[in-house]
Amino acid sequence: MSNIVEARSLRKNYGNFTALDGVDLTIPxxxxxxxxxxxxxxxxxxxxxxxxxxxxDGELIVAGRDPRRARHKLMEDVCFIADVGILPKWLKVSQxxxxxxxxxPRFDRKKAEKFLSTTDIPANKRIKELSKGMVTQLHLALVMxxxxxxxxxxxxxxxxxxxxxxxxxxRLLNDYYDGNRTIIISxxxxxxxxxxxxxxxxxxxxxxxxxxxxxxxxEVYTEVLVDADKMAEADACGPIHVRELLGKKxxxxxxxxxxxxxVLGELQTPSVADLFVAKxxxxxxx
Amino acid sequence: xxxxxxxQFYALLRRExxxxxxxFIGAPAVVALLILxxxxxxxxxxxxxxxxxxxxxxxxxxxxxxxxxxxPFFMLLAIPFMLTLYICxxxxxxxxxxxxxxxxxxxxxxxxxxxxxxxxxxKVFTVVIVAPIFYVLIIFAMYLIGMILLTIxxxxxxxxxVGIGWMFLAAIAxxxxxxxxxxxxxxxxxxxxxxxxxxSAFAKKTPLLWAGGVFILVxxxxxxxxxxxxxxxxxxxxxxNPNQYLIFEFQxxxxxxxxxxxxxxIVVGSVLITGAVCMRRFTD
Numbered sequence: 001m002s003n004i005v006e007a008r009s010l011r012k013n014y015g016n017f018t019a020l021d022g023v024d025l026t027i028p029x030x031x032x033x034x035x036x037x038x039x040x041x042x043x044x045x046x047x048x049x050x051x052x053x054x055x056x057d058g059e060l061i062v063a064g065r066d067p068r069r070a071r072h073k074l075m076e077d078v079c080f081i082a083d084v085g086i087l088p089k090w091l092k093v094s095q096x097x098x099x100x101x102x103x104x105p106r107f108d109r110k111k112a113e114k115f116l117s118t119t120d121i122p123a124n125k126r127i128k129e130l131s132k133g134m135v136t137q138l139h140l141a142l143v144m145x146x147x148x149x150x151x152x153x154x155x156x157x158x159x160x161x162x163x164x165x166x167x168x169x170x171r172l173l174n175d176y177y178d179g180n181r182t183i184i185i186s187x188x189x190x191x192x193x194x195x196x197x198x199x200x201x202x203x204x205x206x207x208x209x210x211x212x213x214x215x216x217x218x219e220v221y222t223e224v225l226v227d228a229d230k231m232a233e234a235d236a237c238g239p240i241h242v243r244e245l246l247g248k249k250x251x252x253x254x255x256x257x258x259x260x261x262x263v264l265g266e267l268q269t270p271s272v273a274d275l276f277v278a279k280x281x282x283x284x285x286x
Numbered sequence: 287x288x289x290x291x292x293x294q295f296y297a298l299l300r301r302e303x304x305x306x307x308x309x310f311i312g313a314p315a316v317v318a319l320l321i322l323x324x325x326x327x328x329x330x331x332x333x334x335x336x337x338x339x340x341x342x343x344x345x346x347x348x349x350x351x352x353x354x355x356x357x358p359f360f361m362l363l364a365i366p367f368m369l370t371l372y373i374c375x376x377x378x379x380x381x382x383x384x385x386x387x388x389x390x391x392x393x394x395x396x397x398x399x400x401x402x403x404x405x406x407x408x409k410v411f412t413v414v415i416v417a418p419i420f421y422v423l424i425i426f427a428m429y430l431i432g433m434i435l436l437t438i439x440x441x442x443x444x445x446x447x448v449g450i451g452w453m454f455l456a457a458i459a460x461x462x463x464x465x466x467x468x469x470x471x472x473x474x475x476x477x478x479x480x481x482x483x484x485x486s487a488f489a490k491k492t493p494l495l496w497a498g499g500v501f502i503l504v505x506x507x508x509x510x511x512x513x514x515x516x517x518x519x520x521x522x523x524x525x526x527n528p529n530q531y532l533i534f535e536f537q538x539x540x541x542x543x544x545x546x547x548x549x550x551x552i553v554v555g556s557v558l559i560t561g562a563v564c565m566r567r568f569t570d
Contacts, residue, residue: 053396055567071567072401080397088391090305102297103398105290 004029004150004182005050010058012045012206019045020056021206028213029149030179032196035186036276037203043186044083046203047154050184051080063149076105079143083155083186087135089128093121100142112145115175133164140168144176151176153185157192165192172196194272202279209279222253223270224261234264241278252278294400298408299416302382306412309374310420317370318428321363325432329439338443348453356456357463358534364425364464368532371421371468372475375413379482382409383566384493402566406483410559413479418468422461429457467533470542474524477551480558487565524551 005027012020019042027033037043048054050062052071060066063077087096093116101109116123119137127135136156143151157165173196177183185193200217202210212220226234226249234251235242237260241252252270253261261267270278303310329337348356383406386392395405433454440450472479485497505517524547533539542548 051397053393071396072399072404075397075399080393082390082393086390086393088305088386088394089389095304099297099301100398102300103294103400105399 002029003027004063005184006059006061007049008059010046010049010056010060012042012049012054012056018206020049023058023203023206023208025201025208025211027182027184027199027201029182031199031213032177032183032185033199033201034190034193034197034272035184035201035203036190036272037186038280041203042206043203044154045206047080047152047184047186051075051078051152077148078150078152079146079148080152081136081139081143081154081156083158087127087139090126092124092126093130093138094123096127096138096142097123100146104146106147107142108145108147112141115141115144115171133160136160136164136168140171144171149181151181151183153183153187155187156185157187157189165189169193169196190273190276191271197272200272202276204280209282210275217275218269220255221270221275222256222258222261223268223274224251224253224265225249225268226251226265230264237261237264240282241274243274243277250274295404295408295411298400298404299412302408302412303416303420306378306382309378310412310417311424313370313374314367314421314424317366318424321366322428322431322435326435329435334443337439341440341443348456351452351456353452353455353459356453357459360429360457360460361463361467361532361534364460364467365532367421367425368464368467368471371417372471375417375472376478376482378417379409379413379479380486380494380497383483383486383562384489387490402563406487406559406563406566409483410479414469414472418465418472421468422465425464426458426461429454429461433457463533463536466536466539470533470539470548473543473552474548475551476555477524477558478555480555480562483562484558484565487562 003026005025007023007025010020010023012018021042023042023046025046035043035046045054045056049056049060050067052067052074055068060068062074065074065077067074091099097109097112100107100112116138119134119141121130121134121138121141127138130138140156157168160168169192172183185196187193198214200210200212200214201208224234225245228248231249234249237251237253237256239251240254243250248265251264252274258267332340386395433450437450481501482493482497485493485500489496505515508517509515533542
């Protein structure tokens with residue numbers, strides 16, 4: 001499988017603040033990749049760098065191009081939805097569709113109108129008159145109507161209620177994703193996208209702290225609910241994270257053979273949220 | 287240039303007009319309305335004898351002249367529009383690359399396959415080519431309404447105004463002169479256009495303050511360090527003479543464009559516009 005994104009040693013400073021501190025990442029073509037990190041970790045800067053909206057140092061190739069040199073050419077193959085309502089508020093919905101149709105060679109107007117016909121968005125309304133959920137629906141309808149290799153979503157459902165959030169991801173998966181396109185999603189709501197992901201990236205303090213395929217996650221990471229009498233034994237196995245759970249302790253291990261852990265208790269694969277907490281705490285404690 | 291590039295550029299121009307319709311359509315429409323109301327009010331204030339005398343005088347004044355001879359007279363009516371155009375263009379230029387960064391819609395515009403060069407050029411074209419077209423169309427509408435009112439006035443006062451049709455043709459000819467004037471002025475003021483765009487693309491806050499402040503500072507340091515005032519004199523020489531902004535005859539059009547001063551200004555303006563394109567590259 002080839003990689004649609006290859007980045008080496010990406011660095012970016014805003015004054016004294018280091019937003020990216022040598023980010024290395026590869027994203028395989030066709031993956032649904034989750035970029036997870038706390039606030040200020042460098043998620044938005046990374047995504048903006050991928051589409052040429054942010055100047056970074058280091059090596060960066062996206063869909064075969066350097067985004068810093070040929071953003072406008074790259075955007076024929078990449079679509080982007082940001083975490084804020086970025087659609088121009090003064091435009092009418094129909095004018096927005098006219099604009100995208102005129103400037104994007106791979107936009108399918110009929111598809112967009114078909115998507116919009118299943119929503120309550122009126123074509124003659126200005127974007128400022130739409131709710132945040134409708135604006136996100138509209139933006140999704142636009143990008144879903146463009147034939148691209150890569151879709152970059154930066155906290156796309158931030159501020160939306162549960163119904164819009166669920167609908168957003170349902171549409172993305174059922175109507176858009178075809179196994180060939182790549183989707184990169186950055187979000188705080190890890191639980192909502194966990195089942196969608198095929199590739200996982202954790203970022204903290206401008207560094208990638210985890211880069212793995214979801215299929216490999218269960219082979220590398222193991223969570224064990226350990227009884228009180230076996231805690232000393234579990235501690236000896238070198239857990240990366242320990243948390244209290246209903247009077248027992250849940251241990252998370254990385255690259256420890258399962259045969260060694262089976263004797264401690266019931267084995268399971270940690271959830272992305274639990275793994276995220278584990279990796280961040282591990283990173284914080286060095 | 288292929289067809290798609292032209293369609294793209296047309297969409298960019300359309301976007302500018304839609305976004306700034308108040309500056310390019312609303313403002314001149316208000317000026318036209320004010321002029322029509324004011325002239326109608328004046329016409330209603332004077333008595334029938336004075337009105338008849340005035341209309342007869344105009345008739346005599348224009349008798350024997352061709353529409354092109356009469357056109358400069360109508361240029362005077364265009365002066366409020368020209369002033370409005372320049373003020374609105376300055377407001378547009380200083381905000382156009384700043385506003386979308388401020389409201390974050392730049393992330394949408396930049397997510398489309400449109401280069402920064404295309405974007406900035408569309409803004410220059412809007413000011414130089416497109417905005418004057420809307421102004422001229424609105425002046426034309428004003429002339430048309432004015433002529434209809436004048437005709438009603440003439441008929442109701444039973445004055446034989448010879449050549450009212452010629453007057454209308456003269457008004458049309460003046461529209462071409464007005465458009466040429468706006469075009470030549472835009473080229474003449476290209477350094478100003480470039481300067482405003484540069485700071486519109488650069489400033490994180492108050493772009494007008496940046497554009498004015500840096501200009502004053504550069505002039506001050508030139509005076510302070512070198513004891514010269516080349517910058518101030520150069521700007522003054524380009525801004526001071528109102529004749530530079532109007533063309534009264536077509537013969538002078540090429541002469542006004544192809545002269546050292548204008549061409550030098552075009553070069554300076556192009557450098558500053560290139561700077562605005564570079565500034566536009568990154569949103570952070």
